[in-house]
Amino acid sequence: MGRKLLWALLVAGLGLTSGARADDYPTHPITIIVPFAAGGPSDAMARVLAERMRISLGQPLVVENVTGAGGSIGVARAVQSPPDGYTISFGHLGTHVANGAVYKLKYDLVADIEPVVLLPSNPMIVVSKNAVPATSLKELIEWLKSRPSPPTAGTAGAGSGSHIAGVYFESVSGIKLQYVPYRGTAPALNDLIAGQIDLIVDQTSNSIAQVRAGTIRAYAITDSKRLASAPGIPTAEEAGLKGFNMTLWSGLWVPKGTPKEIVAKLNAAAVEALNDPAVRKQLEGQGLEMTPKDQLTPEALGARQKAEIAKWWPIIKAANIKVD
Incomplete structure (x- = not known):
């Protein structure tokens, strides 16, 4: 009976400690791992978001570019980080869907990460x-x-x-x-x-x-309609190539086991950033399509990722795209 009581008190104490950390979060800078070179589209989006999310979270968000292997090295770095909300994985259709069919990954793209928010598409x-x-x-x-x-x-x-x-x-x-x-x-x-x-x-x-x-x-x-920011460029359909439609959506993830309260704080900061008129103007000026407001949830990103895995993995495997 004494051991059971001791165990119960220990579990309760751990829960209180975890909750306190979540309440205090963040207390120091947060790293966003972008798995591609600086200056590219992923890097540009991440830096715009990081600057605005800093205002909501009260701590700097530092972009770290970890390149190689189609982005899988950078994602691995994030997946293997402590689940404390201080390491965020930035990625997209390539890094968080396609790489699972191309590389022999040491992590699971669904089971080992938690979705935070679905970002603008490209x-x-x-x-x-x-x-x-x-x-x-x-x-x-x-x-x-x-x-x-x-x-x-x-x-x-x-x-x-x-x-x-x-x-x-x-x-x-x-x-x-x-x-x-x-x-x-x-x-x-x-x-x-x-x-x-x-x-x-x-x-x-x-x-x-x-x-x-x-x-x-x-x-x-490769969109179904012309871009408002580049109306002079036709869609592939208009240019005579039917069936060539593809949108590269992006997202933020954290390691599996990150407290839900921390995921919620990161999501709220990202949503606030994406709703900021100045941020929207910057991203739309880059040719990005903003995420519908009802899709700015961790659940929406998780559902999109799973649906895209089901769609693209058979296509990638049929094309024999693989790297050992």
Whole structure:
């Protein structure tokens, strides 16, 4: 009887300690691990959110870029961190869905992390170096098919959003590409501007500024409607390529076991940031589509992730995209 009472008191004490930590959270800076290079679309979104979430949480949010293996190294770093709310995993369709079908991960993309919030989505855009003679998507496909060897396409690594989008582009257009992996689409874009590679099926937010500057050429976006921020770029459907629809959504996760109260605080801070007119203007200016307000919940992100795993894993495996 004495042992049972002692155990009950110990459990109750641990519960009170955990609750106190959750009530006091955060007491020091929080790290957001972005699994791609600085300067890319994921990094840009994370930094905008981090700056605004700092106001709500009262502590700095520091972005740490941990690159490699299509983002799986950065995600692993976050998954293996203490479940105390001080390490957040930033990711998207590539890192938190596709990588499970591409890499032999040492973590489970669903069981080992807790969803926090579904972030704005990013339609993909087909862009090429200016030396490519095509001026329309139809002409681009004809030019790609006419090459004696497969044209080069930059990606952020095997299984990344840009790689999956490229494979998808191949399947619906009948072209063949030679993929060049980078540690993020920011360095890939630099090489595209320099003419070192032929094209990228990129996140719109990464390429749109260079399209506007005239340093690269855009052909179509993979959304069902034109972007308000770039109305002159047609959808793939309008450009004559049916079935080429893909949106790269993003999200925030924390390690499994993070107290629900802390997850709720992080969600509230992120939602407050996303509802801030200044933040919305910044993100929409990058070509991002804001998340509907009724989808700004941990449950919505969890449901989206599971649905996308069911959709994309068979496609990825059929294309034999894998890295040991």
